[in-house]
Amino acid sequence: MKKVYLRLSYYFVIxxxxxxxxxxxxxxxxxxxxxxxxTITGYLGxxxxxxxxxxxxxxxxIIKFGKVPSWLLYHEITxxxxxxLIFLHAGGRFFSIYPNIALILMGIVLFSGFCGRYFYGxxxxxxxxxxxxxxxxxxxxxDIHIKLSYVVLFLxxxxxxxxxxxxxxx
Numbered sequence: 001m002k003k004v005y006l007r008l009s010y011y012f013v014i015x016x017x018x019x020x021x022x023x024x025x026x027x028x029x030x031x032x033x034x035x036x037x038x039t040i041t042g043y044l045g046x047x048x049x050x051x052x053x054x055x056x057x058x059x060x061x062i063i064k065f066g067k068v069p070s071w072l073l074y075h076e077i078t079x080x081x082x083x084x085l086i087f088l089h090a091g092g093r094f095f096s097i098y099p100n101i102a103l104i105l106m107g108i109v110l111f112s113g114f115c116g117r118y119f120y121g122x123x124x125x126x127x128x129x130x131x132x133x134x135x136x137x138x139x140x141x142x143d144i145h146i147k148l149s150y151v152v153l154f155l156x157x158x159x160x161x162x163x164x165x166x167x168x169x170x
Contacts, residue, residue: 011114019087019107026091042089046156048082076117083110098162102155109152112145 029037055075057063063071083106090103119138 011118012111015107015111015114018084019110022084022087023090026088028091029088030091038089038091041085045082045085045089046160048078048085052078052082072120076113079110079113083107098155099159102152102159105148105152105155109145109148112141112148116141116145 026038026041029035052075054063055071058066058071059068086106087103090099116138119134119141123134123138
């Protein structure tokens, strides 16, 4: 069990440092009036996160090509890059509560995805041993991860809608 906490804490520290670094680079862009770069990173981040949902289509059989584990890796990478770009887009701006809540929840969902990756690996081992407890934990994690993702999606749409309404598209 100690190994589990060590691995998850390692993931958390690496993730936190990457997101913090992206946030400070965004702050640098903001400081030197490079806000157009922040806008572009926002669009790119949303694009990467949206294309990451192709994994869900493959998992449900709508997309037929490729193996599901390969699509899972694709989902992880695109979500990670998209979240880094969104943190870069935020750049230390704290004008409104909605985007900041969405940003924090996005970091939580990303960390939850890393936890899910670990649970998924352990679940494959546990299914060989017929352990039902890990399966129940994985199902609960999955429910929480999906619900948090929907909340982030809703708050992001509110942010995008308000940004377009008040500031235009660019």
